[in-house]
Amino acid sequence: MPGYGDSPPAEMVVTAQGRVAFLDRVLQELGLRRPILISPSMSGRFALPFLLMRGDQLAGFVPIAPVGTKDYTAEQYRRVQTPTLILYGDRDTGLAPQALQNLQHLPEHRVVVVPGAGHACYLDKPEDFHQALLGFLRQLK
Numbered sequence: 001m002p003g004y005g006d007s008p009p010a011e012m013v014v015t016a017q018g019r020v021a022f023l024d025r026v027l028q029e030l031g032l033r034r035p036i037l038i039s040p041s042m043s044g045r046f047a048l049p050f051l052l053m054r055g056d057q058l059a060g061f062v063p064i065a066p067v068g069t070k071d072y073t074a075e076q077y078r079r080v081q082t083p084t085l086i087l088y089g090d091r092d093t094g095l096a097p098q099a100l101q102n103l104q105h106l107p108e109h110r111v112v113v114v115p116g117a118g119h120a121c122y123l124d125k126p127e128d129f130h131q132a133l134l135g136f137l138r139q140l141k
Contacts, residue, residue, distance in 0.1 A: 020050045060136065065119055086099070087132060091116065
């Protein structure tokens with residue numbers, strides 16, 4: 001993502017609309033149609049506005065304690081019809097509860113808590129994480 005890690009910042013992603021346009025372009029360049037968007041932590045700044053503005057382009061959404069959930073209203077979340085798997089580790093007592101509180105307004109969601117895992121539950125308990133993810137993917141149309 002622009003501005004994270006070793007990636008240089010980009011003027012385009014300063015606004016939520018710019019981040020949506022960025023993700024839209026990435027998906028187009030990759031030739032992806034109706035992908036499942038997996039969004040851990042900081043990527044929430046990109047994924048959440050995309051979900052709210054273009055969720056109909058996604059086959060599914062998997063937020064993993066993403067940042068930025070409080071930037072949107074319960075009503076905005078209720079309008080999203082994208083199947084969603086809310087995933088987080090039970091040891092993530094900072095961001096995960098806040099994210100869950102906001103994301104639970106998504107009408108097509110289910111929640112999986114990974115026992116014994118922290119914020120990066122996919123690193124702490126990869127087998128449990130992948131089992132939950134694969135179960136969700138199997139249920140998608």
